[in-house]
Amino acid sequence: MKIAVASGKGGTGKTTVAVNLAIALGSAQILDCDVEEPNCNLFLGYDLEKQEDVEIMVPELDSGKCTLCGRCADLCQYNAIAKLPRSIRLFPKLCHGCGGCTLICPEKAIIEKRRSIGLIEKGTNENCSIELFQGTLDIGEPMASPVIRQLQAHIDESTVAIIDSPPGTACSVIASVAGMDYCVLVTEPTPFGLNDLVLAVEVVRQMNIPFGVVINRNGLGDGRIEDYCRTESIPVLMRIPFDRDIAVLYSKGIPFVEAMPIWKENFRELYKHISKSVSYRGGV
């Protein structure tokens, strides 16, 4: 079972839901796909061990062989190669690693070399029942999706894999939620929360992934999220109250199910609801 936790708006509580769900289940895998700002381990405190670098292939030019024909620059769709009057200039950070330039170069003047853009680390709890894989995009690197895709290669299909997605609705969110059995959208009952929830719903509907909503900071704002979900027939899976104690625990990096054990049961119910709707749909 693969469950993504996504949101549209940032700061609504994706990490809170992902981490607390894993702890409540007792046995699970967490993949922190918010590789620009990975936060799950701030709440888990595991010792992380490096698994691998995330590398993409970027071009390297042998200027002795280059005849400045410029075909590489014409083919490159990412402006990662520029033809100047007397040289070819490469911009490796813009390169997506498609390999087109090496294929098209008639002089074989371009070879590929590996360039690291991030890393993947792993940690577990004491009895190894919860496993965390964390991806981190190097500072100054623009492309998160290759890190996310490589992180997802670590998904263990035999357990419950919980994916903490980045905020927004752009390509890194697609990379995170693609192929999931279910998507939990976390929001808050405010105008910004609703606006961004609607955008996120558009994404998961387009991708044909079953989904439900968790309302965090319930009690703030008004009933607009409930109204929207009712009109759209979207299940509200859980309501986490707007509560100073929960906010303080969060600020200190303590998963609130640890301090408020009743919530473990609520998260298990949430999981039951998800697995029922996934099996109903003929999935896992």
Add this chain to the structure above:
Amino acid sequence: MVKQLAVISGKGGTGKTTITSSFAALAENAVIADCDVDAADLHLILDPKTFETYGFYGLKVATINKDLCTACGECTNFCRFDAIDKYMHIDVYKCEGCAVCKYVCPENAIIMADKKAGEYYCSNTRFGPMVHAKLSAGEEASGKLVSNVKRRAHELASEDDRDLIIIDGPPGTGCAVIAAITGTDLVLIVTEPTVSGLHDLERVLLLVEHFRIPALVCINKYDINEEMSCDMMAHCQSRGVSVVGLLPYDISPLDAMMNSKAVVEYCGNEFSDRIRSLWSEVISQMQGMH
């Protein structure tokens, strides 16, 4: 000379748009640019009246002409993004528009088609002109759309003799944020005193250092964990970055949001006084720069 101020955060939901909307209200001669193109919210406060709409075309997408295709499989073999399966079906979510398939296809059966990936708009608001955008769900190239928004904002500022562009930035540290802060004169980082806030602040400070952009920090809701706020201030000090604002936890930004108002125009409480002094501090720092 048009100056550019970007408000960013690393972590989402720390209050960027609350602060930007108030800055828009307080600025006298600015263009506002909402660069959070995939989850834009500023328009909910500024109620823009759009007078120009532009289509945004990001990366192209491959399409196969089945009449010409002989199913040789070269495109599938050479695609590095797993976007073409063995039945020559193209997954548009995976296609990154590199055109390698078109190049290797011996039958010239593949064309690279333009794909509309969003729109951007020039609008008027009660606080001045605004450029904003909507990236279509799941699209690539959000950085490119951010650059388009910024370019149009710059043109508007020049045409209209405005001296400042206020940029509401996206969360994170990746392509959209890099595009949002590139070429700006000053970045204001909005954070909150939580373990996530601190962690993300550290990363975003490294980012602005990497691009050599001067930065200031504002801690929002500083009183929900004052000890953490002190740690954050010490961290900023050790990196030579000034903390220019401490905003208390307050319900008024939400009340203002529910009424589609910037908090400084909605009420005159302590919270909005603090935003006003934050604004003066930011402006005086910008004026002191050359």
